[in-house]
Each structure stands twice: as structure tokens, then as C-alpha cells.
Amino acid sequence: MDDVRWKQRLAGAASAELEAEIDVFETQLRLRKDGKIEDKLFAETRLRRGAYGQRYDNGRRYDGEKDQTIAFPCGDLTKGPETVWDAPGMVRIKIPFGALTATQLEVMADLAEEYSDDILHVTTRQDIQLHFIHIDDTPDLFRRLAAVGITTREACGNSVRNVTGCPVAGVCKTEAFDISPYAKALAHYLLGHPDTQDFGRKFKIAFSGCATEACGLALMHDIGLVAVTRPGDAGATERGFEFYVGGGLGAVPHQALLLDGFVPEAELMPLTQAVCRIFARHGEKQNRARARLKFLVKKLGLPAFKQMVDEERAKIPPEARWSAWIDSVAAHDQPKRPPAPALRKAGDAALDAWWQTNVRPQRQPGYAVVSVTLPLGDFTPDQARGLADLAREYTGDTIRLTVEQNLVLRWVPEADVPQVYARLAALGLAEPGAESIVDVTACPGTDTCKLGISASRGLAGELRTRLAARSAGHDEALGSLRIKVSGCFNSCGQHHVADLGFLGVQRNVEGRRVPHFQVVLGGQWTHNAGQFGLAIGAVPSKRIPEVVDRITSLFARERSSGERFGAFIKRVGKSKIRDMLTDLMDVPPYEQARELYHDWADPREYGIGDIGVGECAGEIVSVAKFGLADGERVVFEASEALERGDAVAAAKGALAAMLLAAKALVRQQTFDIGDDPARIVEEFRARFYDTKLFFDTYAGGKFAHYFFALAARDLQAATLDDAHHYVEEAQLFIEAAYACETRMAQAGATAPA
Amino acid sequence: MNPHPQANPAVHTIHHAFKLPLVGESAIALDEFIPIFHGWIRNRALADEVMIDVADYAHVHGGPGVLLVCHEGHYVVDRSRNLLGLAYHRRRGQPLADGTADATLALRRLIRAARLLADDPALAGRAVFDTTRLELRVLDRLRAPNDDAGWAAVQPSLRGAIAAVWGHEGALERHVGDPRAPLSAWARLPATALAALHA
Ligand code: SF4
Numbered sequence: 001m002d003d004v005r006w007k008q009r010l011a012g013a014a015s016a017e018l019e020a021e022i023d024v025f026e027t028q029l030r031l032r033k034d035g036k037i038e039d040k041l042f043a044e045t046r047l048r049r050g051a052y053g054q055r056y057d058n059g060r061r062y063d064g065e066k067d068q069t070i071a072f073p074c075g076d077l078t079k080g081p082e083t084v085w086d087a088p089g090m091v092r093i094k095i096p097f098g099a100l101t102a103t104q105l106e107v108m109a110d111l112a113e114e115y116s117d118d119i120l121h122v123t124t125r126q127d128i129q130l131h132f133i134h135i136d137d138t139p140d141l142f143r144r145l146a147a148v149g150i151t152t153r154e155a156c157g158n159s160v161r162n163v164t165g166c167p168v169a170g171v172c173k174t175e176a177f178d179i180s181p182y183a184k185a186l187a188h189y190l191l192g193h194p195d196t197q198d199f200g201r202k203f204k205i206a207f208s209g210c211a212t213e214a215c216g217l218a219l220m221h222d223i224g225l226v227a228v229t230r231p232g233d234a235g236a237t238e239r240g241f242e243f244y245v246g247g248g249l250g251a252v253p254h255q256a257l258l259l260d261g262f263v264p265e266a267e268l269m270p271l272t273q274a275v276c277r278i279f280a281r282h283g284e285k286q287n288r289a290r291a292r293l294k295f296l297v298k299k300l301g302l303p304a305f306k307q308m309v310d311e312e313r314a315k316i317p318p319e320a321r322w323s324a325w326i327d328s329v330a331a332h333d334q335p336k337r338p339p340a341p342a343l344r345k346a347g348d349a350a351l352d353a354w355w356q357t358n359v360r361p362q363r364q365p366g367y368a369v370v371s372v373t374l375p376l377g378d379f380t381p382d383q384a385r386g387l388a389d390l391a392r393e394y395t396g397d398t399i400r401l402t403v404e405q406n407l408v409l410r411w412v413p414e415a416d417v418p419q420v421y422a423r424l425a426a427l428g429l430a431e432p433g434a435e436s437i438v439d440v441t442a443c444p445g446t447d448t449c450k451l452g453i454s455a456s457r458g459l460a461g462e463l464r465t466r467l468a469a470r471s472a473g474h475d476e477a478l479g480s481l482r483i484k485v486s487g488c489f490n491s492c493g494q495h496h497v498a499d500l501g502f503l504g505v506q507r508n509v510e511g512r513r514v515p516h517f518q519v520v521l522g523g524q525w526t527h528n529a530g531q532f533g534l535a536i537g538a539v540p541s542k543r544i545p546e547v548v549d550r551i552t553s554l555f556a557r558e559r560s561s562g563e564r565f566g567a568f569i570k571r572v573g574k575s576k577i578r579d580m581l582t583d584l585m586d587v588p589p590y591e592q593a594r595e596l597y598h599d600w601a602d603p604r605e606y607g608i609g610d611i612g613v614g615e616c617a618g619e620i621v622s623v624a625k626f627g628l629a630d631g632e633r634v635v636f637e638a639s640e641a642l643e644r645g646d647a648v649a650a651a652k653g654a655l656a657a658m659l660l661a662a663k664a665l666v667r668q669q670t671f672d673i674g675d676d677p678a679r680i681v682e683e684f685r686a687r688f689y690d691t692k693l694f695f696d697t698y699a700g701g702k703f704a705h706y707f708f709a710l711a712a713r714d715l716q717a718a719t720l721d722d723a724h725h726y727v728e729e730a731q732l733f734i735e736a737a738y739a740c741e742t743r744m745a746q747a748g749a750t751a752p753a
Numbered sequence: 754m755n756p757h758p759q760a761n762p763a764v765h766t767i768h769h770a771f772k773l774p775l776v777g778e779s780a781i782a783l784d785e786f787i788p789i790f791h792g793w794i795r796n797r798a799l800a801d802e803v804m805i806d807v808a809d810y811a812h813v814h815g816g817p818g819v820l821l822v823c824h825e826g827h828y829v830v831d832r833s834r835n836l837l838g839l840a841y842h843r844r845r846g847q848p849l850a851d852g853t854a855d856a857t858l859a860l861r862r863l864i865r866a867a868r869l870l871a872d873d874p875a876l877a878g879r880a881v882f883d884t885t886r887l888e889l890r891v892l893d894r895l896r897a898p899n900d901d902a903g904w905a906a907v908q909p910s911l912r913g914a915i916a917a918v919w920g921h922e923g924a925l926e927r928h929v930g931d932p933r934a935p936l937s938a939w940a941r942l943p944a945t946a947l948a949a950l951h952a
Binding site: 004005006009055056061063064065068070071072073086087088106109110113114115117118119131132134136375376378379380381382383385427428429447448458461464601602603604 | 768784787788791794795803804805806808809810811812813814815816817820822824827829833834842844845892893894895896931933934935
């Protein structure tokens with residue numbers, strides 16, 4: 001076989017600009033191999049192209065008994081700091097507002113087959129990710145995507161990430177207007193834009209067609225845009241957006257704030273550009289933990305931030321591109337077949353059940369939106385080709401990905417729904433339960449993510465199976481609950497906005513690590529992620545199904561008529577729920593409950609295995625843990641104060657909890673610490689921060705900064721919003737203290753001075 | 754900084770993917786393979802592979818149920834195309850003398866892994882392979898497109914690999930299905946004990 005290459009085969013298929021970009025990347029790849037560019041520089045280059053790291057890419061893996069070196073043949077060649085060249089990575093493919101054509105889906109199926117592990121994965125931000133990709137394969141992969149109009153550029157790194165939008169935009173009954181063309185235009189405008197190249201952190205934008213539903217999740221983004229209209233000239237309707245800034249999940253979630261109640265469509269680009277400029281110029285660059293836009297908005301205050309943005313906006317010279325696209329907004333997404341009302345809904349019980357959860361009528365009579373449930377967001381190349389066929393035959397060639405890791409087909413004539421169901425069933429894709437309690441969302445977690453603490457996908461899979469088995473017993477209120485799981489505090493699983501959220505953490509029990517999840521309650525998915533939940537306590541991973549059982553049973557039993565889950569939790573109170581779970585939080589010793597020392601879908605003993613903790617260290621560890629548990633209790637009380645609307649008590653409680661946790665750690669080194677807050681801060685700083693003992697591999701000293709900042713604040717002035725953040729920060733600080741205590745125990749570094 | 758010669762493969766490796774059917778669809782649950790593959794990594798059971806991790810896709814209908822991810826290829830307890838079997842998908846590695854040598858290496862690795870499963874005490878003899886059938890695919894649409902020319906190009910090496918392992922060419926038939934799928938074929942082979950194959 002000749003040594004043909006995709007570069008030659010696809011010459012001219014992509015835009016000249018995209019081809020040139022990939023050529024440059026291929027050259028950089030060669031230069032790195034030849035040792036002519038530094039690994040740090042190459043890492044940022046590949047990240048900006050969407051080529052991300054994956055678990056074990058430092059060439060080491062815990063095999064359940066010991067740490068093993070993965071002997072990749074590349075020797076000491078790296079593709080980033082501590083990132084081995086040959087170690088497989090992940091490629092994130094940005095799909096603006098989740099809209100795909102059949103041809104694009106087919107190409108991704110080919111790529112999954114040839115370079116990945118035969119799986120396409122839909123993320124919680126409407127991207128597609130392919131895993132286990134070798135860096136040497138990425139230029140070809142990028143070329144094949146470029147040939148069908150897809151770029152992975154700026155899918156990762158400190159850049160404008162995928163612009164997301166409601167998957168039902170254009171066909172939804174509650175929308176003000178179709179946001180799709182706006183999302184598309186803005187995504188294209190910002191791609192590679194000079195004003196978006198100098199950010200200290202990533203930047204996320206979301207569009208929503210209305211304020212009430214959840215689909216756009218606008219309020220948890222750096223920029224959230226909600227479609228609105230107002231009366232215009234001569235009886236016309238003027239289109240515009242509510243423009244929100246400074247939202248985000250991550251370690252400490254922030255709700256976006258309203259920058260402007262009506263930004264006309266022609267102002268969308270220049271105003272976004274002005275925000276990007278202010279973020280690039282004034283956003284934090286050194287401390288990654290404080291580098292998102294939300295921290296800048298918070299630091300400056302909304303009025304000052306707005307003034308800076310307005311002044312910047314006034315300086316930007318007009319561009320034709322700001323409005324050139326507006327005339328074409330109407331020409332978006334057309335049906336393939338004429339409308340046809342449903343002839344009958346009931347064919348059989350399975351079809352009925354599926355129809356109930358996976359089909360909803362469009363605004364346009366005679367058409368339906370069909371949701372395709374993808375378990376954990378995964379599907380195969382064969383399924384992808386089958387979906388491409390359906391998209392061509394029934395929908396006018398469009399597919400949309402959802403933030404709930406599913407996929408939707410729009411413009412399906414209602415009369416054709418049974419045929420579509422039959423075709424999906426043949427593909428193994430006719431599972432009911434889309435966007436219901438069984439449709440559990442999860443980030444990659446310990447499966448592939450370098451930062452994962454707990455097996456979010458393993459847990460989600462287990463919950464799916466158990467809940468599906470009971471789904472017949474779910475009434476509407478129970479069935480519509482959302483469960484979301486994140487493998488660590490970075491919150492990619494969006495657990496903060498779920499009814500039942502789970503956040504991966506770990507605990508040390510007599511020298512062994514136990515995977516846990518924090519149980520997070522009170523989040524609101526609707527109203528564009530209208531409210532963030534708070535943790536009520538950590539439970540071993542293996543007992544989370546029991547947690548779900550108890551909470552959902554209580555809800556089914558004790559809710560009053562028509563009461564929604566959020567209102568129920570508020571009425572019953574988190575204390576009662578926590579009390580109900582307390583017995584599950586207690587972890588027996590290893591010998592009595594080995595299963596708790598393993599995570600879901602992973603037979604390896606969790607963590608780094610047996611550690612020789614001596615008697616003396618063991619005793620001291622228990623003293624430290626006593627203090628940490630006290631801190632946990634106090635932070636929980638702070639969240640209760642928050643619920644009562646007592647901001648000052650909540651803020652003070654958050655600080656008190658951090659002080660208890662800090663003191664617990666300090667007492668491992670000196671018993672003579674006392675209760676004076678200033679002394680605790682000082683000792684903690686000297687013994688744990690300056691020495692970096694408290695530092696996390698990835699987060700560094702981030703959580704200690706929360707503590708120092710809170711200790712220096714006047715808490716009498718705390719607002720409810722402030723207090724919410726402080727409680728979140730205190731929870732993270734305590735988690736970090738637990739992790740620190742574990743590390744020290746394992747290193748045998750607990751002996752008091 | 755010095756160049757890294759070993760990271761510059763000059764010629765490419767053909768991505769052969771072979772699947773040997775498992776007899777009895779329901780004899781073994783997919784999750785039984787997870788600890789076995791973890792054990793292979795722990796004990797370095799495949800001496801010439803750099804084993805990386807185990808991926809669990811049992812929740813995906815008709816997909817790659819459980820994978821042992823290795824540097825040169827993946828071992829997959831695969832349910833694709835309505836057929837449960839053990840597959841080996843070669844992805845990279847030192848290119849060999851020709852396509853036949855490449856294909857033979859991939860096929861031998863598959864057979865070796867099948868023998869390990871067949872002998873695994875945890876499966877207690879339930880991993881029984883059907884050696885009379887073999888699914889063959891070439892996961893490379895550039896060099897082996899799913900058309901007559903692609904088929905003509907790869908056929909000799911596929912035949913050569915089968916002959917090297919079974920000692921018999923069997924009957925090889927191209928599978929003409931979805932033109933978008935990778936080039937694929939089926940081999941019908943004389944019944945041979947797994948242990949008697951030349952792996
Ligand atoms: S939440 Fe954590 S574990 Fe999950 S994908 Fe994000 S960084 Fe990884």
C-alpha cells in the first residue's frame with residue numbers, strides 16, 4: 001500500500017485558513033519530537049487545538065496493589081509537563097449549540113473507529129469527546145473534521161469554549177425566538193478573535209430562548225444570553241438579549257448577574273467583545289483559582305464592571321461583521337417532510353413509555369422533537385451512522401446534542417414517530433426516560449479524567465440501572481427529578497444545579513482511602529440553572545444508591561400535593577435529611593466492609609493501597625479527624641443558617657468551620673494551638689501553606705486562599721450571595737483538609753513536634 | 754533538547770481488527786471481564802504489550818463492552834454487529850515487513866488473549882471460542898477503503914495471516930453492507946482447537 005496521507009487526500013476540502021492552522025500544528029508536533037520546542041509551549045498549543053490529557057498520562061498507574069510504571073516506548077519524550085508523549089489523550093470536538101449534520105456525525109463515527117475506542121461521548125456542554133487518542137493521530141483527525149466544517153480549535157485551554165444553546169431552539173413553545181443563528185454567528189465571530197487570545201482562564205457562553213426553562217443554563221456561564229423581545233418601531237417586534245455575566249460552576253459556583261436587560265441583536269457581538277477585552281486585560285492571570293470572569297465581576301462589583309465594559313464598547317471601531325449575518329437569521333433549520341399529526345400514540349407498552357418521556361410536540365403543529373437517550377452520553381459508530389440516516393430521512397439533516405448528554409431529532413412529523421422509534425429500537429437506542437430521574441448525567445470522573453477523585457460514571461451507571469428497574473413506580477414529580485454526578489470539585493457534571501447532586505470526594509479511614517460523594521441538595525435546573533444546591537454531608541460511594549432510595553422514598557411519601565422537590569427539601573429541612581443519612585456516613589473498618597473501600601465499576605482497591613500507619617500516627621490521625629468532622633458539622637449548620645436567610649450567621653459559620661479544620665491539621669504538629677482565630681491562621685499559614693503541605697497536586701494552594709481571604713473579611717457586611725460562596729468555600733477547604741490529612745498519614749508525617 | 758528518534762515512526766501500521774466469536778451469548782456477564790483485564794495489567798500478562806487501562810462500556814447497546822486499552826491496540830469483549838466475541842484492534846506499533854506480517858501479528862495477539870480467557874480460573878471454562886468463524890476488519894479508510902480496490906489490496910495479507918495461524922486459508926468472504934463502515938470480511942474456517950492454532 002502506498003504511503004498516502006489524509007493531507008493530500010483532503011487537500012482543498014477545508015477552508016485555507018483551517019488547513020494552514022493544522023499544517024502549523026503538525027509542524028509544531030514535529031518540532032516537539034525533534035526537541036526544538038519546550039513541552040509547556042507544546043502543551044498550550046495542543047490544548048488550544050482540543051487535544052487534552054487523560055488519566056495516567058504521567059506514565060504511572062495504581063494497579064490495585066502498587067503503583068506501576070506504564071513503559072511507553074517514547075522514553076522521556078513529553079507532550080506537556082509530566083505528560084508522556086505516547087500516553088493516550090482525549091480530543092474534544094466543539095459543536096456550537098450542539099448542531100450537527102449527518103455528514104459530520106458520520107465523520108466522527110469514522111474517527112471513533114479508527115483512532116479512538118469505538119465510542120463517541122457527548123459532554124455536558126454539547127461537545128463530542130473521543131478518548132484514548134494518540135497525539136500522532138491528531139493532525140489527521142483534525143483534517144478530517146475540518147473537511148466537514150468542524151474545528152476543534154479553542155475547545156480546551158484558556159479560550160472561548162463551545163458556545164452552547166437550547167437543543168430545541170426554533171421549535172420550542174416557550175422561546176422568544178430561535179437563538180440558533182445568534183449562537184452560530186457569535187461562535188464564529190469569537191473563534192480565533194484577537195480579543196479572546198489572552199485570557200487567564202476558560203470562558204463559557206450559553207444562549208437560552210426563554211427565562212423559565214433549563215435548556216440553556218444561561219445563569220451558570222461567564223456570559224449568559226436569554227432571548228427577549230420588545231415593541232420596536234412601527235409596530236414591529238425588536239429582538240434582543242438579557243445579557244448576564246460572571247456565572248460559573250467549578251469549585252465555588254456563582255450565579256450570573258444581569259449586565260443589561262436588553263441588548264439589541266446588532267449589539268450582541270460588540271458588547272461580548274468588550275467583555276472579552278475587559279476580562280483579558282483585568283482578569284487574574286497568575287492564580288488560576290481566581291482567574292474566571294466571575295471573580296473579576298465579584299472583585300470589581302457589577303456597577304464598576306459595567307462601566308468598564310461600556311467605556312470599552314464605546315472605543316471599539318464598528319465592523320461590518322457585527323450585523324452582516326442578521327438578515328439570514330430566518331433561514332435556519334428547515335423541515336424535510338410535511339407536517340403530519342400523530343395517527344395513534346399507542347402501539348405497544350414500550351412505545352407508549354418511550355413516547356411519554358422522549359417525544360414532545362413542537363411549536364409547529366404536526367411536528368415532534370424526538371430525544372434519543374444515550375446512556376452516560378455514549379454511543380457507537382454503528383449507532384451514529386444509523387442516526388445520520390434518520391436525520392437525513394426525517395429531519396432535514398440536523399441533529400442537536402444536549403447538555404444532558406443526549407441527542408435530539410427535530411422536525412419529525414408526528415405521524416412518523418412510530419417508524420423513528422422502530423428504527424431507533426433496531427439501533428439499540430430506544431431507551432425511554434430522557435430527561436428524567438433515570439437519565440443520570442455524569443462527567444468522565446476517574447474513568448478518564450486526570451482530576452477525578454471518584455467514579456462518577458460508575459455511580460451514574462449503577463443509579464441508572466437501579467432507577468430504570470423501578471421507573472414504572474415513578475409518578476411525574478418523582479420521574480422528573482434530575483440527578484447529576486461530578487467526579488471532583490470542578491463540577492463538570494453540573495451537580496450544583498441538580499435536584500440530587502453528587503460530588504466526588506475521599507476520606508481516610510484508619511490509613512485507607514474510601515471513595516465518597518458529597519450529597520448536594522437544593523439545586524434548581526429550571527430557570528436557566530436558577531439555584532445552586534449545597535452539600536449536606538459525604539457518604540461512601542457504594543452507599544449512594546441507598547441515599548437516593550431514602551430521599552426519593554421520603555419525597556414520594558411525604559410531599560404535599562403538587563409540591564416540587566426543591567420546595568419539599570426546603571420545607572422538610574436539610575437537617576432532617578442529613579439525620580436520615582447519618583448511619584450511612586459512618587465507615588466501618590476495612591475488615592468489616594471491604595466493599596466500601598472500592599469504587600463503582602473498578603475492582604481495584606481505591607486509592608494507593610495499603611499504607612503502614614503506625615499506632616502512634618493512627619491515634620493522632622483520629623484526633624485530626626475529630627476536628628475535621630467538627631468542621632463539617634459547623635459548615636452544615638452554616639448552610640442551614642443560609643437557608644433561614646441569615647447571611648451573617650452563615651458567613652461566620654463558614655469561617656468557624658474552616659478554623660476548626662485548620663486547627664485540626666495544626667494540632668497534628670503542635671498540640672499547643674488554642675482557639676484564637678488569628679493564631680490558627682498564622683500557624684496554619686506557616687506550617688501548611690508556606691511549606692506547601694496543604695497543596696493539592698492540581699489546585700495548589702487555592703483552598704487555603706479561601707481561608708485566608710475569609711479570615712480577613714468583615715463578615716457583618718455579608719450578603720446572602722456572599723454567604724453562599726463562603727459556605728461553598730468552607731466545604732472545599734474541609735475537603736482539602738481531609739485530603740491533606742490523608743497525604744500526611746500516608747507519608748507518616750503526623751508526628752507532633 | 755535532544756530529538757527522540759523512537760517517537761518518529763517512519764511508516765505506518767495497518768489497523769487490523771479481528772474478532773473471534775464467543776460461544777453462548779449469556780454464559781458470562783460483561784462485568785466479569787473487568788477484574789480479569791485489571792489482573793492482566795497488574796501481572797503484566799501480555800509481555801509484548803504496554804497495557805494502560807480498562808474501559809467499561811457495558812451500558813452501550815451493541816458496543817465495545819469492555820476494553821483492555823494497550824499502547825499498540827485494544828483487546829475488546831465486543832458486542833458490535835450482534836456478535837459477542839473477543840476482538841483485537843491494532844492501532845500502532847513498529848511496522849513489520851509487509852501487510853501479511855502486520856495482520857499475522859494482530860491475529861496471533863487475539864488468539865493468545867483468547868487462550869488466556871479460556872484458561873482463566875475465574876471464568877471456569879465458560880469462555881469458549883468458536884474457531885470456525887472470524888470477523889476481519891481494516892480500520893483505515895485511507896489505505897483500505899471499503900470498495901473493490903480496497904478489498905483487492907488487503908485480501909492477500911488477510912489470507913496470509915489466517916493461513917499462518919490456522920494452517921489453512923479457509924473461505925474468506927467480503928462483507929458488503931453499509932459502504933460507510935470499515936472494510937470487513939468473514940472467514941469460515943475448519944474447526945480447530947484454540948490450543949492448536951499457531952499463536
Ligand atoms: S468534575 Fe472533575 S472529575 Fe469530572 S471531568 Fe471535571 S475535572 Fe474531571
